[in-house]
Amino acid sequence: MVSRVVFGRGSFNQLSDILSPKRLNVKAPFIYLVDDVFKGNAWLTSRISLAYADQVIFISADEEPKTSQVDQLVEQIILSHKDRPSGIIGIGGGTILDLAKAVAIMLTNPGESKDYQGWDLVKTPAIYHVGVPTISGTGAEVSRTTVLTGPEKKLGINSDYTPFDQVILDPELTKDVPKDQWFFTGMDCYIHCVESLKGTYLNAFSQSYGEKAYDLCKEIFIDGDGSKEELQDKLMMASWHGGMSIAYSQVGAAHAMSYGLGYLLGTKHGIGNCIVFDHLEEFYPEGVALFKEMKEKHNIEIPQGICSQLSDDEFDIMIDVALGLEPLWENAIGKNWKKTITREKLKALYQKM
Amino acid sequence: MVSRVVFGRGSFNQLSDILSPKRLNVKAPFIYLVDDVFKGNAWLTSRISLAYADQVIFISADEEPKTSQVDQLVEQIILSHKDRPSGIIGIGGGTILDLAKAVAIMLTNPGESKDYQGWDLVKTPAIYHVGVPTISGTGAEVSRTTVLTGPEKKLGINSDYTPFDQVILDPELTKDVPKDQWFFTGMDCYIHCVESLKGTYLNAFSQSYGEKAYDLCKEIFIDGDGSKEELQDKLMMASWHGGMSIAYSQVGAAHAMSYGLGYLLGTKHGIGNCIVFDHLEEFYPEGVALFKEMKEKHNIEIPQGICSQLSDDEFDIMIDVALGLEPLWENAIGKNWKKTITREKLKALYQKM
Numbered sequence: 001m002v003s004r005v006v007f008g009r010g011s012f013n014q015l016s017d018i019l020s021p022k023r024l025n026v027k028a029p030f031i032y033l034v035d036d037v038f039k040g041n042a043w044l045t046s047r048i049s050l051a052y053a054d055q056v057i058f059i060s061a062d063e064e065p066k067t068s069q070v071d072q073l074v075e076q077i078i079l080s081h082k083d084r085p086s087g088i089i090g091i092g093g094g095t096i097l098d099l100a101k102a103v104a105i106m107l108t109n110p111g112e113s114k115d116y117q118g119w120d121l122v123k124t125p126a127i128y129h130v131g132v133p134t135i136s137g138t139g140a141e142v143s144r145t146t147v148l149t150g151p152e153k154k155l156g157i158n159s160d161y162t163p164f165d166q167v168i169l170d171p172e173l174t175k176d177v178p179k180d181q182w183f184f185t186g187m188d189c190y191i192h193c194v195e196s197l198k199g200t201y202l203n204a205f206s207q208s209y210g211e212k213a214y215d216l217c218k219e220i221f222i223d224g225d226g227s228k229e230e231l232q233d234k235l236m237m238a239s240w241h242g243g244m245s246i247a248y249s250q251v252g253a254a255h256a257m258s259y260g261l262g263y264l265l266g267t268k269h270g271i272g273n274c275i276v277f278d279h280l281e282e283f284y285p286e287g288v289a290l291f292k293e294m295k296e297k298h299n300i301e302i303p304q305g306i307c308s309q310l311s312d313d314e315f316d317i318m319i320d321v322a323l324g325l326e327p328l329w330e331n332a333i334g335k336n337w338k339k340t341i342t343r344e345k346l347k348a349l350y351q352k353m
Numbered sequence: 354m355v356s357r358v359v360f361g362r363g364s365f366n367q368l369s370d371i372l373s374p375k376r377l378n379v380k381a382p383f384i385y386l387v388d389d390v391f392k393g394n395a396w397l398t399s400r401i402s403l404a405y406a407d408q409v410i411f412i413s414a415d416e417e418p419k420t421s422q423v424d425q426l427v428e429q430i431i432l433s434h435k436d437r438p439s440g441i442i443g444i445g446g447g448t449i450l451d452l453a454k455a456v457a458i459m460l461t462n463p464g465e466s467k468d469y470q471g472w473d474l475v476k477t478p479a480i481y482h483v484g485v486p487t488i489s490g491t492g493a494e495v496s497r498t499t500v501l502t503g504p505e506k507k508l509g510i511n512s513d514y515t516p517f518d519q520v521i522l523d524p525e526l527t528k529d530v531p532k533d534q535w536f537f538t539g540m541d542c543y544i545h546c547v548e549s550l551k552g553t554y555l556n557a558f559s560q561s562y563g564e565k566a567y568d569l570c571k572e573i574f575i576d577g578d579g580s581k582e583e584l585q586d587k588l589m590m591a592s593w594h595g596g597m598s599i600a601y602s603q604v605g606a607a608h609a610m611s612y613g614l615g616y617l618l619g620t621k622h623g624i625g626n627c628i629v630f631d632h633l634e635e636f637y638p639e640g641v642a643l644f645k646e647m648k649e650k651h652n653i654e655i656p657q658g659i660c661s662q663l664s665d666d667e668f669d670i671m672i673d674v675a676l677g678l679e680p681l682w683e684n685a686i687g688k689n690w691k692k693t694i695t696r697e698k699l700k701a702l703y704q705k706m
Contacts, residue, residue: 003356004513007558007601160357169558204586205360205522208594212565233557242562248360 012170015068028083029053035092039075061095087128094138098146104129122159131164136235139243161172172233184270189242194287197253210245221238252332262316366524380436382406388445420503436510440481447491454499455480467503484517489588490538492596524585536621544593547640548605552684557700563598605685613671
């Protein structure tokens with residue numbers, strides 16, 4: 001779990017105070033990985049105070065994070081600095097936060113990041129890493145995974161060393177998120193809750209977190225219960241609780257199929273989940289019905305026909321990725337999932353998307 | 354925050370596996386502080402596997418934990434072992450968990466534990482410490498405090514080093530808690546929620562945790578919603594969420610006055626809270642009404658007249674302790690609390706108890 005958290009509007013101002021005791025020496029810089037939507041945005045960047053060899057690296061979140069990108073960032077950091085960094089600070093959405101976690105791990109572990117995709121393969125503690133979410137929903141700020149697209153699979157580096165040492169939850173940082181992205185990323189949280197609460201891995205720990213996040217999602221996306229600021233605060237907490245819920249259970253069918261889309265087509269995770277979830281009434285009848293209500297209420301168009309031009313080989317690639325995520329299917333369907341989740345079944349579902 | 358948590362019925366069986374990688378060397382023992390209600394209870398104690406100089410110390414939880422008790426335990430541990438322990442494991446209720454946290458801190462920090470009662474006075478990280486709650490409600494398993502009665506005050510050691518490094522949440526360990534104790538300790542959680550949710554320090558983080566714990570308390574104590582096992586699971590999670598809620602806000606009037614009772618009369622915390630809360634309609638009208646409903650439903654008798662024989666000097670002692678807890682009153686009433694919370698006011702309230 002995350003060791004330290006601060007919460008509050010304006011809490012991002014505490015960043016320097018939080019980091020300064022963690023500086024190892026003047027040659028060991030803090031490296032800030034920042035979503036490039038904030039490039040030139042002094043409201044945010046002026047609060048990152050650089051000293052000695054500290055460095056800001058702006059990164060586009062247009063594409064899902066890749067293992068090759070992690071390895072390249074690690075190499076760049078090692079070559080540019082005399083000492084191992086004092087810390088990695090990720091400021092952005094799920095993509096940037098996952099990159100920050102993966103870079104912090106790969107600075108202390110040998111080999112390539114693709115070697116660590118899986119469960120508990122990381123042997124050496126990561127360097128100190130801090131997460132500052134600027135969009136709410138993914139749960140990346142709290143999870144023990146960092147989902148990466150590798151040469152062979154889209155899969156997380158799941159380990160005890162993955163979670164951030166420190167998280168700063170400042171809902172004010174989410175104020176300029178465009179509406180579509182707000183919805184798609186918020187739905188990532190909502191779908192986490194449905195998958196966790198309807199899963200066979202559910203326990204009272206996950207359930208209590210999942211129920212709270214689910215209730216908050218209803219307050220936000222159905223009732224619109226609160227001021228703009230209150231809704232930002234609530235969505236940041238929904239993301240947190242939803243992330244905690246899946247950390248102690250598992251996601252399900254929507255995430256498994258969404259990873260297939262992401263791997264083949266590069267579909268961003270939030271929108272990919274929505275494209276998939278829209279067609280999963282069979283697995284999650286109530287959850288999908290409420291999702292359709294939310295979509296309608298906020299006039300959100302889900303992209304259609306993204307699989308209409310795909311070849312059989314391409315369907316096979318997506319199906320391989322989706323079927324490879326065995327724990328997700330076992331959670332969604334139960335131990336005998338292979339009886340119902342066949343290649344034909346998944347192909348028929350993908351063909352609707 | 355707690356770094357690692359496992360949850361589940363039977364998860365206590367993982368204790369040895371969790372501890373073994375943390376052993377520093379054969380001379381550095383694990384010290385188990387265990388509630389003495391488990392003395393001779395092989396169902397629990399047989400799962401504590403001792404090696405080398407590991408030691409179990411049974412401790413009575415009949416009295417609230419004291420700074421002198423912490424100092425004496427620390428001395429006993431230092432004198433009995435060649436090396437500093439590999440870890441301290443607390444197995445019990447709030448009293449034992451608070452003692453374990455305090456002992457872990459005082460093994461690395463000089464002086465006496467009374468010197469650290471307050472906020473952020475601990476300078477050196479504690480040794481590795483693990484919490485295993487065997488009764489639910491106090492939130493001690495998750496909090497950053499350890500409440501101790503000292504020579505001058507009843508106040509916690511609140512610090513970043515106080516929280517456990519590892520918590521094992523095994524609801525099965527609570528199966529033999531006597532009914533009265535189940536109720537009084539559960540009400541500690543319920544009262545945390547009311548004080549947090551009605552407090553001026555509330556924010557969206559505390560609110561989301563407090564609301565979940567409050568809802569769980571209603572399911573448990575009003576609706577009786579679930580099997581005996583499910584209710585145990587839920588109360589363990591309510592305690593956790595309630596503890597998280599106050600960690601990021603503060604408790605209020607009931608805790609302030611209950612500390613007065615505890616300091617003067619040694620009243621145990623859970624029952625003390627109930628004695629006080631029963632008379633706080635003025636501050637928490639809905640919360641107290643629901644509390645009375647819960648009390649009635651479970652045929653619980655709250656002790657009456659415990660202050661009827663006290664002298665004026667004794668009332669003054671309790672009032673001094675209660676008024677000294679300024680952040681609690683500020684949370685309960687607001688910045689101008691001193692206008693309404695006078696010595697006369699508190700005396701009149703204590704006289705009813």
